[in-house]
Amino acid sequence: MDNERRASGEPTFDDVVRIPSTADATWGDPESVVGTALIEDVARLAGVAPITVSRAIRQPGKVSAEKRERIRLAISQTGYKTNPHASALRSGRTNIVLAFVSNLFSQQFALAVRGCAQVLEKAGYQFLVGQTSYSYSKETAIIQSLQALKPAAVMFTGVIELERNRESLRSLDIPIMETWAYPRDPIDLLVGFSNTDAGRMAANHLADRGYRRVAYIGRRGGRGALRLKGFREVCAERGLDFKCEIVCDEVESVSDGRRSLARLFDQTNDIDAVFCANDLLAIGALMEARRRKLTVPSDLAIIGFGENDMAGELSPGLTTIAIDSFALGQFAGEMLMQRLSGEPVDHPARHVELTLIERGSA
Structure with a gap:
């Protein structure tokens, strides 16, 4: 299949690692994954779907008072960011877009974030940047905090490998942008390369x-x-x-x-x-x-x-x-802006071309 894609000029899909929820989440990571409760734990205890928990936190008017109370109690019992989420049940979504880069030292990531911010800030969104440091534990802690932060959208300079984190991001019911790879199965939106x-x-x-x-x-x-x-x-x-x-x-x-x-x-x-x-x-x-x-x-x-x-x-x-990192970021920003404006994204996965720049070293 990959040979056929290359012969036709199409990019090769990246066989990105997918780590099941039942697997040891510390695989490949020098730190253990943070062991706090996930939104799925709250949902099971409250007897509702994860998306219902998400809606109760971000859009409480769309969830019945009886379910909101069950969710509030479940949050309290599981310790799932109790105080931030209790207050979030009474408030709505922010205009903040969060971007998480793998490494703040990377010039390429900085260019991509700048390109994305340039698009979104023109529309009045605030753009904030954090770092995952290629760490599963930091990535998991960040994703768990998103319910409290209530961003309008999230961008990653990478793709999410842990299935539990993928599930948690889907349950947020907001635009999720992955970049810097070209998997067959992105969570939501993708601008990447092989x-x-x-x-x-x-x-x-x-x-x-x-x-x-x-x-x-x-x-x-x-x-x-x-x-x-x-x-x-x-x-x-x-x-x-x-x-x-x-x-x-x-x-x-x-x-x-x-x-x-x-x-x-x-x-x-x-x-x-x-x-x-x-x-x-x-x-x-x-x-x-x-x-x-x-x-x-x-x-x-x-x-x-x-x-x-x-x-x-x-x-x-x-x-x-x-790769043109700035253009990658701009493409990501444009796709996020479409989704945030309620417009359909006809092609949710976009490929960025690779270029060989030949100089004297090889």
Whole structure:
């Protein structure tokens, strides 16, 4: 199926991990998921559907007094944000749109949020930003707090993997925007791109330039795993020798890339190219290569992902797989604005094109 999509020019769907509600929610996360009650727990105790709890909190006039009282008692008994929700039963929805980015240090996420805010703020919405830090526990705590915050809409620079969190977001009955991946089954609205194709594009570029012994630096989960999947697929298809994978789950600066390339050379010197699944990592790797007196790209080719401002300023410039992050944010804002205005969204999933920007590093 994916081969047919690629042959027709369509993007490859990302096989995003879906973690069932019954599974250990700490999977892949260094922190345990917050153990407070969910809206489903309140609904079960009150004997109503989760959407009824949501309506009682945001639009109490649409729920009978008898059901509102049962819900209020259930909130109190479960400890489900008791005080905020008790007051929320008497109030309506705000004009706040919340955006949660995976990493506040990311220039690409900042551009996307700016593009989205530009659209929504013109219509009088307030746009607030928080951070999930690639953490299931933080993501869960944030999603549980949304009932109290009562936003008009929510945007994520990523897609939600935990099924309980997906269910909770659906029950809010507000527009939910996911981005930065291209799954088959978004919660609601989606503006994304295929991370799998990004990895494939990187490997094809290296193969076309004659590199044969390659490595990868990036996250082991989420979008990093999808980029690695596509990269390894093309390595196998085109006979590239995949030598090593260096995991870097937290990326805050170019120093993470410098350390990661140093770790890579601690494991093997027998490589001629490396794909970094984040431009900060790639820039750091380029700096470390220069520190080691390596000539880029003849001794070592480096290709990144994301298109950071520094990518074209370094010598040699960084070859990277790029997306127009600002345009992605604008598309997201326009789709959210349609939904908030009560207009139908004919195509709730939109794909953003990937572009290879070739410079001197690969």
